[in-house]
Amino acid sequence: xxxxxxxxxxxxxxxxxxxxxxxxxxxxxxxxxxxxxxxxxxxxxxxxxxxxxxxxxxxxxxxxxxx
Numbered sequence: 018x019x020x021x022x023x024x025x026x027x028x029x030x031x032x033x034x035x036x037x038x039x040x041x042x043x044x045x046x047x048x049x050x051x052x053x054x055x056x057x058x059x060x061x062x063x064x065x066x067x068x069x070x071x072x073x074x075x076x077x078x079x080x081x082x083x084x
Contacts, residue, residue, distance in 0.1 A: 053061075
């Protein structure tokens with residue numbers, strides 16, 4: 018075994034550990050503990066759409082600056 022394969026194997030174990038931790042957190046919070054009113058759901062939807070709009074706008078600005 019070379020140092021590269023040992024380091025690569027160790028890195029894969031670290032990444033696998035991180036991914037497993039993320040999966041565990043996602044399982045824990047998969048179901049909400051509080052109930053949301055329709056107003057709250059609507060506002061969160063609007064915020065999500067606004068965020069998507071801003072990301073698209075940022076991407077468009079980046080694209081136009083490249084040209």
